Amino acid sequence: MIHVDLKGTIKEFEAGVSAADVAKSIGMGLYKSACAAKVNGEVCDLRTALTEDCSLEILTFADEEGKQAFWHTAAHMMAQAIQRLYPEAHFGIGPSLEDGWYYDVGGVKPFTPDDFPAIEAEMKKIAKEDLPVEKKIITLEEGRAMFANQPYKLELLEEYAEKGWELSVYTQGDYTDLCAGPHLMSTGVVKAVKLRQATSAYWRGDSSKDRLCRVYGIAFPKASELEAYVAQQEEALKRDHNKIGRELEYFTTVDSIGQGLPILLPNGSRVIQLLQRWVEDTEQKRGYLLTKTPLMAKRDLYKISGHWDHYRDGMFILGDADDESKECFALRPMTCPFQYQVYLNRKRSYRDLPMRLGETSTLFRNEDSGEMHGLIRVRQFTISEGHLVIRPDQLEEEFRGCLELAKEMLDTLGLGEDVSYRFSQWDPNRKDKYEGTTEQWEEAQGLMKKILDHLGLDYKVGVDEAAFYGPKLDIQIKNVFGKEDTLITIQIDMLLAEKFGMTYVGEDGQEHTPYIIHRTSIGCYERTLALLLEKYAGALPTWMMPTQVEIIPITDRQHEYARKLHEQLEAAGIRVETDYRSEKMGYKIREAQLKKIPYMLVVGDKEMEEGLVAVRARKEEKAGVMTVDAFLAQILKEIATKER
RNA sequence: GCUGCUAUGGCUCAGGUGGUAGAGCACAUCCUUGGUAAGGAUGAGGUCACCAGUUCAAAUCUGGUUAGCAGCUCCA
Numbered sequence: 256m257i258h259v260d261l262k263g264t265i266k267e268f269e270a271g272v273s274a275a276d277v278a279k280s281i282g283m284g285l286y287k288s289a290c291a292a293k294v295n296g297e298v299c300d301l302r303t304a305l306t307e308d309c310s311l312e313i314l315t316f317a318d319e320e321g322k323q324a325f326w327h328t329a330a331h332m333m334a335q336a337i338q339r340l341y342p343e344a345h346f347g348i349g350p351s352l353e354d355g356w357y358y359d360v361g362g363v364k365p366f367t368p369d370d371f372p373a374i375e376a377e378m379k380k381i382a383k384e385d386l387p388v389e390k391k392i393i394t395l396e397e398g399r400a401m402f403a404n405q406p407y408k409l410e411l412l413e414e415y416a417e418k419g420w421e422l423s424v425y426t427q428g429d430y431t432d433l434c435a436g437p438h439l440m441s442t443g444v445v446k447a448v449k450l451r452q453a454t455s456a457y458w459r460g461d462s463s464k465d466r467l468c469r470v471y472g473i474a475f476p477k478a479s480e481l482e483a484y485v486a487q488q489e490e491a492l493k494r495d496h497n498k499i500g501r502e503l504e505y506f507t508t509v510d511s512i513g514q515g516l517p518i519l520l521p522n523g524s525r526v527i528q529l530l531q532r533w534v535e536d537t538e539q540k541r542g543y544l545l546t547k548t549p550l551m552a553k554r555d556l557y558k559i560s561g562h563w564d565h566y567r568d569g570m571f572i573l574g575d576a577d578d579e580s581k582e583c584f585a586l587r588p589m590t591c592p593f594q595y596q597v598y599l600n601r602k603r604s605y606r607d608l609p610m611r612l613g614e615t616s617t618l619f620r621n622e623d624s625g626e627m628h629g630l631i632r633v634r635q636f637t638i639s640e641g642h643l644v645i646r647p648d649q650l651e652e653e654f655r656g657c658l659e660l661a662k663e664m665l666d667t668l669g670l671g672e673d674v675s676y677r678f679s680q681w682d683p684n685r686k687d688k689y690e691g692t693t694e695q696w697e698e699a700q701g702l703m704k705k706i707l708d709h710l711g712l713d714y715k716v717g718v719d720e721a722a723f724y725g726p727k728l729d730i731q732i733k734n735v736f737g738k739e740d741t742l743i744t745i746q747i748d749m750l751l752a753e754k755f756g757m758t759y760v761g762e763d764g765q766e767h768t769p770y771i772i773h774r775t776s777i778g779c780y781e782r783t784l785a786l787l788l789e790k791y792a793g794a795l796p797t798w799m800m801p802t803q804v805e806i807i808p809i810t811d812r813q814h815e816y817a818r819k820l821h822e823q824l825e826a827a828g829i830r831v832e833t834d835y836r837s838e839k840m841g842y843k844i845r846e847a848q849l850k851k852i853p854y855m856l857v858v859g860d861k862e863m864e865e866g867l868v869a870v871r872a873r874k875e876e877k878a879g880v881m882t883v884d885a886f887l888a889q890i891l892k893e894i895a896t897k898e899r
Numbered sequence: 900g901c902u903g904c905u906a907u908g909g910c911u912c913a914g915g916u917g918g919u920a921g922a923g924c925a926c927a928u929c930c931u932u933g934g935u936a937a938g939g940a941u942g943a944g945g946u947c948a949c950c951a952g953u954u955c956a957a958a959u960c961u962g963g964u965u966a967g968c969a970g971c972u973c974c975a
Binding site for chain 1: 900901902903904910931932933934935936937938948949965966967968969970971972973974975
């Protein structure tokens, strides 16, 4: 007999009992919804035999890990269906994702959505067949025989064997896949399936290798769950900034200007102006010195900074890069080497440090043509850039200050809950991508880790995500498509100061090399605007809304009153517009509502006679009649506190 | 850059199998002066992204270019 600890309750079972049998003994409901098990904290199949005392947790679709097993099995089912329909297919990898899974398929014509119904139908058949999913440990030789016709699987097999990993396969009916698991007990529970899209991906993520067709799918135990998911996805896409940002006239693009070069229309320009003023003022209060440096420089500067060697493909170069006999300029992709010149303007003392330099800085990056996306990924953008030149002993405090500032900004914008933190490190196996020595990197990363741990920040590590000059703390955010981008970054740089000959005279009278923190406080304005539009579906908080109030006179008789109102609000600093057109009131309200204008002030004869306004807020349709002063007090408070 | 999809008036879209264009919204003018999400009439607006090719004939077929979308790779 063994003792199994089920979330605190100890039960006795025969040795060798399976996790599934334990689930059954607890209840058929749990047994039926079980996806996987967790034995002593390790996720495994429900078939796993328990041979000694252990803790056991039954994972269902409601658990993250149960879901992963569910989707992983569904991925195998999709591969199985594809194999039945396209026997020539070669399979790459097919992992589960945060929502659903994908499988990379080679050797076939790329799939299009037209091919999905047949594959989905075959998957449903596989579900109906209710095939048991069984695991088997194999030897390298067995694997070579099994996957003789599967070149990608063979490559993985050899690699796993080389690493000394246990080789295992999962079989369901006529399909066997190289896989570590865990998986469901059988294919029968995967009832509601939808293939989402087919795209392309490179084998092993390497653009020099084969192109595979990546098919994305999602599945649920119940059809109703799938329907809810699809509806939610459709809802999310309505918030796409690339759609509403154009509809609400925040930005546009023009073919002849070029990719990644959006035109900010008056609405977008206004929001960015408001954000910039706020950032610059906030930074000033935190001791930042404002700078304004050139947007381009001679090639010589980038040679010193390392950009010429490490970032040349990402730069717009004006002139012949290879002709050393002629002057050659490049638009700046980063502000660092320019802003350092401010520091270098005269000799610095330890008393000058920390020196916090801030700049609203426009940058140019020659992204590959497929990279652009609305306002999120562009070729020219403006960033709340800053560099802190500091003594080594000031590193932790200044780093914390940068993080506090970033968090303050995020919380004010309402994005604080939506971000995640990534500690971006270098990859010691790709040293050519980075400046500096292994020792320097280990020191910088060690210091950063210490600081992050001190701050108790919950972060993930990203290997090979660092800047070429140092490790980063990246504050990541997802767009409506679930794609993650960096919103804010704070970086430690122990290399560039030396390259630029930046020093300070210490208390000891000797020259020392400072550390530098590169950071943004709100990130790049275009990207931030994009994410705000998505977050609020266009209904930005009043304080940053391009038009805050729309005055709607009901008839011509109130035009004079409306004009006075307009002037009064404008004098109070409110961004107001008045709709003098001879349209019906309902029509004007509809338009203002679609434009997401926070407040509509409807004025008719009644209001005019009593000197009142009928206030209709975008978030609540019922109108409230009040005096102009009362309305002003309310909206001014909302703006001053940056209420969301 | 790669793969797939796409490109018709400012916007959203119709235009089987080739015979040189249509709707709604928006816009303009006029009528309407109406109490919380679309009043009516009339009108203007398009070398069907661009460049070649096939054809008696191309919005429609083919190739290229540019741009847009998703994914990959890359990055703020």
